[in-house]
Structures are given as C-alpha cells and as structure tokens.
Amino acid sequence: MWVTTHVLAGLAIAAALGGPWWLVLVAVILAHVLMDLIPHWDYTRSRHGVIYGCCDFLAGLTLWLVAWLVLGMPFWLAFMGPVSGAPDWDVLFAELRGHPDVHWFPSHWKRFPHGRSGRLWGIGVQLVFMAASVAVVLAARPR
Numbered sequence: 001m002w003v004t005t006h007v008l009a010g011l012a013i014a015a016a017l018g019g020p021w022w023l024v025l026v027a028v029i030l031a032h033v034l035m036d037l038i039p040h041w042d043y044t045r046s047r048h049g050v051i052y053g054c055c056d057f058l059a060g061l062t063l064w065l066v067a068w069l070v071l072g073m074p075f076w077l078a079f080m081g082p083v084s085g086a087p088d089w090d091v092l093f094a095e096l097r098g099h100p101d102v103h104w105f106p107s108h109w110k111r112f113p114h115g116r117s118g119r120l121w122g123i124g125v126q127l128v129f130m131a132a133s134v135a136v137v138l139a140a141r142p143r
C-alpha cells in the first residue's frame with residue numbers, strides 16, 4: 001500500500017495501544033506486512049512512479065509532523081507512523097537503483113503474495129483504511 005496509508009495506520013495503532021514502545025513497534029511493522037496482503041493498487045508500476053513516490057513520502061512525513069506538533073501526540077508515539085511506512089523506502093530505493101524487483105522487506109519480495117488490484121478497488125480500500133485510521137487517531141490519541 002501507499003506510504004501515506006501505512007503511516008496513518010501506524011499512527012492509529014500507536015494511538016490505540018499507547019505503549020509500551022516495543023509492542024507498538026512490532027505491531028506497526030506487522031501491520032505493514034498484513035496490509036500489503038490486501039489487494040490494493042500501487043503507483044510503482046505507473047509511468048510516474050518515482051514522482052508519486054516522492055509525493056507519497058512527503059505526505060507521510062507531513063502526517064507524522066501533524067500528529068506530533070498539531071495533535072500533540074508524544075514524539076516517540078507519533079514517530080511510529082513513519083516507522084510503519086519505513087519499509088517502503090525499500091521500494092523507492094529499488095526504483096531509483098533501476099532494480100524494481102530487488103527488495104529486502106519480506107512483503108515486497110517477489111514470492112510474497114502481495115495484494116494487487118485495479119485502481120477503483122485498490123485506491124478505494126486505501127481510502128477506507130485512511131479514514132478509519134484518522135478516526136482512531138482523533139479518538140484515541142494520548143496527549
């Protein structure tokens with residue numbers, strides 16, 4: 001899924017669990033793997049994948065800053081948002097290196113059953129994840 005979707009899900013998990021740090025860390029990384037199983041649409045195979053990727057990373061970074069500085073989540077807890085999206089650096093670096101199929105993170109390996117779908121479902125399912133995550137963050141965030 002998109003970095004933005006992973007960051008929001010990570011923020012929601014962090015807000016809901018609230019700690020301890022090691023449990024939140026394991027949960028957000030595991031969530032990344034599980035979310036990659038769900039059929040979704042990625043921009044990596046589109047014509048402007050690197051441009052979309054850079055925008056996606058910037059949006060993810062912005063969401064972390066908003067959670068920390070605007071919503072008042074503790075720094076370490078809000079940082080679990082970008083941690084949840086961090087495995088996708090693997091995808092961006094692979095694209096930039098010109099080896100889009102060589103990855104280190106398990107849910108990006110070729111043999112992993114990475115969920116793929118058309119745009120309508122693939123974007124829609126991510127929008128649902130994002131909306132649910134925002135609702136959880138707003139309702140459960142510790143300040």
Ligand SMILES: [Zn+2]
Pocket residue numbers: 001032036087088107108
């Ligand atoms: Zn991923």
